[in-house]
């Protein structure tokens with residue numbers, strides 16, 4: 147299997163001295179192309195820090211992170227921003243949609259930021275794929291939580307990024323809507339070969355995952371290939 151993301155001996159410490167928090171400790175992990183990985187573990191075990199470091203949003207205190215062979219832990223901010231825009235999509239629990247823009251304009255944002263052609267038809271196709279045809283003109287405030295999360299997924303996938311990071315994407319959704327959202331992330335793996343990484347407390351994610359990484363106290367404690375544990 148091809149590892150698209152490689153973390154080697156990654157540590158992330160917040161603060162210094164006796165009060166320092168060791169959020170990640172010498173963590174080694176491989177994330178494989180064309181798969182959905184769930185990252186689980188108790189509160190405070192380092193899941194969000196793992197995601198931030200793997201996505202280049204935060205820098206490890208030591209160790210290296212490579213995306214498609216490129217050392218991202220050593221990159222400057224400008225280069226990192228370019229790389230993130232080109233290769234990474236994000237989905238957060240709180241959706242992070244811009245409230246004054248319509249669903250369609252939100253989905254178009256990554257293309258705009260990338261200096262690409264405005265392509266409303268493509269945004270509408272993405273919205274149709276996530277079951278929101280007919281709601282392209284709605285503002286986030288006019289949509290339900292599940293619908294907002296679908297817009298966020300359409301926005302994350304419009305550039306077909308190699309890696310999609312999702313932080314508690316089902317956290318505020320009911321069971322049925324959560325299952326639909328996970329199915330959409332799964333479809334990104336199956337349709338164009340995305341690597342999807344879902345940080346979650348939700349045990350239902352395991353059913354949709356090819357692999358489960360479990361963290362405890364900043365360390366990887368199990369790495370299960372194939373679903374349930």
Ligand SMILES: Nc1ncnc2c1ncn2[C@@H]1O[C@H](COP(=O)(O)OP(=O)(O)OP(=O)(O)O)[C@@H](O)[C@H]1O
Pocket residue numbers: 160161167168169187188189190191192193194195196
């Ligand atoms: N910016 C920060 N400054 C100081 N400590 C931090 C910071 N971010 C995280 N931490 C600490 O690092 C540890 C790991 O936090 P992290 O958010 O990665 O855990 P988590 O597994 O995602 O938790 P949860 O499931 O509750 O979201 C915790 O002890 C947390 O308090």
